[in-house]
Amino acid sequence: MENSINFTIKDTIKFIKKHNNYVILTHASPDGDTLGAGYALYYGLKQLGKSAEVICPEVIPSKYGYFLCETDHINRKDAVVIAVDVADKRLLGALEQEFGNEVDLCIDHHISNVRYAKALYLDADASATCEMIYELLCALKIKFNDTIAKALYTGISTDTGCFKYSCVTAKTHIIAANLYAYNIEADVINKVMFDTKSKKLLTLERMVLDTAEYHFDDKCMMISITADMQNKTGCSGTDLEGLVNISRSVEGVLAGVTIKQTGDNAYKASLRTYAPLNASHICQTLGGGGHKNAAGVSLSGSLEEVKSKILSAIKQNMEETNAGSTTAQ
């Protein structure tokens, strides 16, 4: 497929007014933006007298309970399918087989959207898909309430690191200001989304910090999460996501490496870099890939072998970019 028709907001409004039964799909590893967008759209469609059902490929983490009411269940055969914040049909996970080629409209803010849907309403300048849904609901003259406002705020806040990142614009803040007209309890949402850690994760963090090693005049920091640590603490999957931020927030570090054991002699390395280093180039030399500042690669061997491979690749990139001394430490 990969040749969606481009939809403007006006096309999207027409599309929504025209149909009556909607399946709304979120992506797998659901986050605040896909869920906030999905549910806010759902509440909006219900207000318009439409039938709708939100389908998430995975169990929704309980922390999103602030805005998730029960969704209706509809006859999926009669419905048009809207995917929200889903840049690639592969991100539908368990739903890809059923819906991967059946998405009538994708509403998304990822510039990397692979155009798998029949129509695509894309705004790459939006900080979050929830920014787009906010504008869509306004244009549809939906009456906002606390629940809709909480859903949209959660999506915008989580996708922007609470208004921290470069994707934030004046518009993002204006929308947030407008959502404060409702009882969104933003401080409670932000506490749950950003400042709540499980005891087991804190225990894992302590173990991981014990593995910290510095290389190349402290320009590279490397931490490891072994299978043993995951077993001992009971942390896995999305629990581990935040740990990659440890190595990228250390002053002076240009390459932050987080190595996660995924099996016997199997590891996944996540790399975060700052200019002049290029995470994508480094991971590509090892068979992986990603973006300029964030990339990853799967590697086999012992932990020491894996570390050594990554350090060599970083060293090469440091030399190519004149990023400083690469005397191994």
Next chain:
Amino acid sequence: MENSINFTIKDTIKFIKKHNNYVILTHASPDGDTLGAGYALYYGLKQLGKSAEVICPEVIPSKYGYFLCETDHINRKDAVVIAVDVADKRLLGALEQEFGNEVDLCIDHHISNVRYAKALYLDADASATCEMIYELLCALKIKFNDTIAKALYTGISTDTGCFKYSCVTAKTHIIAANLYAYNIEADVINKVMFDTKSKKLLTLERMVLDTAEYHFDDKCMMISITADMQNKTGCSGTDLEGLVNISRSVEGVLAGVTIKQTGDNAYKASLRTYAPLNASHICQTLGGGGHKNAAGVSLSGSLEEVKSKILSAIKQNMEETNAGSTTAQ
């Protein structure tokens, strides 16, 4: 003194228009809000053709370099004195003796302001003093530029935890949106203010996490920072401030305790609580004080004795408030 005249924004504008030489004081342990407010006001006064000097009681941390240009130096004897974000003259630190009783106007958003200045322009609904300075500069028809906008953004962002806390209002977001009209590089500011840690602090964090202990069915978490750890890592003073957040962000914890060694057999305990527990009540029983959710107390004895005193006080508060089982663990 403690009987300031109340100033409205109009009174403040009159005051500023009337005088020509200003000393602007920030508080000790300078943060983004006191510095942002002080420097934004300084740039505004300069635009009005006034003479002004910003005086900070301590060396300004280098991370605030985003908006700090050199300040002029003026004859302090001829000047009127404005303190920004300084709730108590004791917070002037090294400047208290010279200026403590000489503050002509204090501009502040702390409800706890002790009214030490001759006049007080207080807006306890403002999320940051920088919110007030923004409105003041607008009312004075100051032409904003990147530097002023960065100063104000830094103050608002740092005092609200990047728009996370309950002090944020719709107005806070509207001001942020307006500041985005300038090249504030908010993502860079936020990275420096929130997501940059020194290697030594990370090393200290690792040591501190090793001291974590849980009590009362995990409703209390306690961590310790010994003098030995401070010496080994070279961390002290403001380096340690963020560590109190560790214990308050653990899921299920109602009382997070951070014990810092301040001398031989001398400790300072910082307590963070969630309802129904009351940090102020707990610390008061030990001779300390503070707010409902954040309080502190200085205690003497061995570390074990200090821990035991605090645990007893927490246990008592848990029993009084029926906060759950208090079987010591």
